[in-house]
Amino acid sequence: MKLLQQLPASLLYKCVDGSEVYANEACFKLFGLGSAREAFLETLAFYDPESKHELTEDSHPFNKCAKEGTINLHVRITSTAKNLNCVVSGTVIYSENQQWIVLNLTSAQDNDISQLAFAKNSPLDNHLAFNRLLSKISSQLINLNSENLDCLIEKKLGAFGEFSGVDRCYIFQFYNDGNLMDNTHEWVAPGITPHKEELKGLSADDLPYFHQVIKSEQIFKVDDVEQLPEVATLEKQEFQREGIGAVLCVAIYLNEKLFGFIGCDIVGSAFSWREHDVRYLKLIGEIVSNTLAAMSNKQSLEQVSAELAAANKQLDHLANSDGLTGIANRRQFDNTLDSAIRRGIRDSDLLSLLFIDVDLFKQFNDTYGHSAGDEALKLVAKTLHECCRRFDDLAARYGGEEFAVILPQTDAKQAHYIAELIQLKLEELAIPFDGSPGNKILSVSIGIATQACTIALTSGQLVGMADKALYQAKAKGRNRIEVYQ
Numbered sequence: 001m002k003l004l005q006q007l008p009a010s011l012l013y014k015c016v017d018g019s020e021v022y023a024n025e026a027c028f029k030l031f032g033l034g035s036a037r038e039a040f041l042e043t044l045a046f047y048d049p050e051s052k053h054e055l056t057e058d059s060h061p062f063n064k065c066a067k068e069g070t071i072n073l074h075v076r077i078t079s080t081a082k083n084l085n086c087v088v089s090g091t092v093i094y095s096e097n098q099q100w101i102v103l104n105l106t107s108a109q110d111n112d113i114s115q116l117a118f119a120k121n122s123p124l125d126n127h128l129a130f131n132r133l134l135s136k137i138s139s140q141l142i143n144l145n146s147e148n149l150d151c152l153i154e155k156k157l158g159a160f161g162e163f164s165g166v167d168r169c170y171i172f173q174f175y176n177d178g179n180l181m182d183n184t185h186e187w188v189a190p191g192i193t194p195h196k197e198e199l200k201g202l203s204a205d206d207l208p209y210f211h212q213v214i215k216s217e218q219i220f221k222v223d224d225v226e227q228l229p230e231v232a233t234l235e236k237q238e239f240q241r242e243g244i245g246a247v248l249c250v251a252i253y254l255n256e257k258l259f260g261f262i263g264c265d266i267v268g269s270a271f272s273w274r275e276h277d278v279r280y281l282k283l284i285g286e287i288v289s290n291t292l293a294a295m296s297n298k299q300s301l302e303q304v305s306a307e308l309a310a311a312n313k314q315l316d317h318l319a320n321s322d323g324l325t326g327i328a329n330r331r332q333f334d335n336t337l338d339s340a341i342r343r344g345i346r347d348s349d350l351l352s353l354l355f356i357d358v359d360l361f362k363q364f365n366d367t368y369g370h371s372a373g374d375e376a377l378k379l380v381a382k383t384l385h386e387c388c389r390r391f392d393d394l395a396a397r398y399g400g401e402e403f404a405v406i407l408p409q410t411d412a413k414q415a416h417y418i419a420e421l422i423q424l425k426l427e428e429l430a431i432p433f434d435g436s437p438g439n440k441i442l443s444v445s446i447g448i449a450t451q452a453c454t455i456a457l458t459s460g461q462l463v464g465m466a467d468k469a470l471y472q473a474k475a476k477g478r479n480r481i482e483v484y485q
């Protein structure tokens with residue numbers, strides 16, 4: 001197959017029945033290959049640029065050509081040398097008594113960062129295409145929410161990476177005063193190894209030259225990793241570890257603060273970055289940083305308003321609850337009673353009010369001390385609160401050792417039942433009190449007022465009635481329930 005070797009077209013070929021693949025000089029040249037040609041031929045892989053799946057078995061260009069006679073495909077070829085987007089046209093020829101499959105490779109990039117679709121276009125067409133891509137990316141990034149942000153940014157990196165024909169495109173975020181960085185988003189071309197997961201928590205000391213350059217010049221551009229100066233030995237080692245031949249990074253600012261950088265790599269070969277490559281990457285970096293800034297502002301706003309709502313709730317709670325017992329205070333009692341009457345008028349309902357006063361509490365305080373008195377009041381309040389079973393019921397501290405319970409939609413019988421329940425629960429609690437009128441345990445007297453809600457009824461009247469009933473309970477010997485008649 002000497003003839004094929006001498007042809008200027010870039011060819012890959014193999015015998016129909018054989019497995020060994022050959023390449024001619026033009027093909028090695030296309031991939032920028034000097035030596036290590038065997039390894040190159042052994043590692044050649046073909047990918048579908050659309051689905052990103054490797055072409056194997058029947059879809060492999062050699063097999064497809066053997067089956068169909070001729071083929072014409074867009075493929076991405078990866079190897080130990082540089083990776084290329086190519087148009088592959090294949091044909092079967094007869095030579096040296098054998099059938100040969102010959103694939104003619106035409107680089108869609110011509111070592112130029114433009115995608116297949118733009119390969120034949122002029123720089124102006126390419127620029128217009130990039131502008132279209134840019135406006136598509138920015139319009140899609142405008143109306144996003146934080147849940148799909150990361151996924152969408154990676155998709156956009158992919159759109160840019162495919163457009164540019166680079167092998168990897170990524171974002172790094174600085175933190176800890178710029179001393180550490182994480183690879184937060186990444187897109188890789190088919191066949192390229194991703195590195196995002198392992199590139200976390202990288203210290204400025206790991207890549208000191210890179211950090212110094214990106215922070216002072218906002219751009220880090222290396223056409224050939226092999227040519228990096230001695231001062232960048234650590235960077236060179238890292239890039240070589242990742243198989244990077246050329247790298248381009250530009251800084252990203254968020255709210256005028258250095259946020260991180262966006263970058264792209266060419267794997268396996270050097271590449272001469274041009275002015276427009278830098279410009280395009282910068283523009284994509286700006287869109288991404290604007291998106292991240294908008295999202296971070298939105299998140300801080302949401303956080304501030306959530307904190308404000310929580311503070312208001314807390315304030316509301318403080319303004320309406322009693323400091324000692326934690327149940328509703330007089331303010332909340334007054335408001336709730338007014339609205340219960342209004343609702344009762346609207347629904348033509350009965351409304352009951354209990355007034356509860358701890359018996360001989362002065363003596364309790366004098367005997368057991370003021371703080372024991374406080375503890376007893378807390379237990380009484382808790383008991384009252386637990387006896388309020390309906391959503392609309394409210395137990396409140398009316399003042400001192402006097403409490404009230406508002407019972408909407410409750411007739412006198414039901415109210416009496418609740419009053420008895422309160423006394424029963426307090427008996428069960430059995431707070432010792434030698435001087436008590438009730439069996440040497442702390443007791444309460446309860447006055448009940450039940451009224452039909454009418455426009456004529458005021459909260460002051462209802463309170464007066466319950467208070468009168470309570471006075472009677474006290475007058476009749478305490479530890480008892482009296483109903484206002």
Ligand SMILES: Nc1nc2c(ncn2[C@@H]2O[C@H](COP(=O)(O)OP(=O)(O)OP(=O)(O)O)[C@@H](O)[C@H]2O)c(=O)[nH]1
Nearest residue numbers: 357358359360361362363365370373374400401474
């Ligand atoms: N420990 C404590 N005592 C309180 C609190 N608020 C009011 N008191 C006391 O409750 C007592 C109420 O006493 P009085 O109004 O004379 O009534 P009483 O001793 O309960 O007698 P009767 O109501 O007639 O059964 C007073 O000594 C108040 O100091 C409080 O928050 N903590």
